Amino acid sequence: MTFTASNHVAKTNPTDxxxxxETTRIPEPSLxxxxxxxxxxxxxxxxxxxxxxxxxxxxxxxxxxxGAQRVLLGQVPYRDFFSFYTPGSxxxxxxxxxxxxxxxxxxxxxxxxxxxxxxxxT
Numbered sequence: 658m659t660f661t662a663s664n665h666v667a668k669t670n671p672t673d674x675x676x677x678x679e680t681t682r683i684p685e686p687s688l689x690x691x692x693x694x695x696x697x698x699x700x701x702x703x704x705x706x707x708x709x710x711x712x713x714x715x716x717x718x719x720x721x722x723x724g725a726q727r728v729l730l731g732q733v734p735y736r737d738f739f740s741f742y743t744p745g746s747x748x749x750x751x752x753x754x755x756x757x758x759x760x761x762x763x764x765x766x767x768x769x770x771x772x773x774x775x776x777x778x779t
Contacts, residue, residue: 722764725750729759 720740727738728751734744750764757763 718764718768721746721750722761725754725764726759729754 721742724734724738724740724742724747728734728747732738734740734747740747750767753763753767754760757766
């Protein structure tokens with residue numbers, strides 16, 4: 658298969674296409690593969706289920722940590738940077754950064770504490 662530089666249209670040679678079909682092999686799904694995937698999923702679910710109430714996992718923790726660092730540097734949310742998060746989260750983490758140092762462990766500690774004390778913890 659060759660490509661022209663002027664218009665990016667592929668020019669195919671019938672013998673090239675036939676040889677590509679012969680060499681390209683897509684494996685057939687098997688019952689063993691599906692069973693293994695189901696087993697791994699079930700084992701993971703059973704193992705992790707008891708921990709569901711112990712964390713307030715925030716997949717975008719980096720947004721809050723970076724915003725808190727910017728607040729520490731004197732920037733103001735919505736004036737100097739924008740996010741869809743409320744400014745209280747930035748100021749709370751910035752305060753913790755000021756007290757305990759600027760570290761991801763401080764942010765994770767705050768998430769761990771709020772996960773235990775937001776009414777969902779057992």
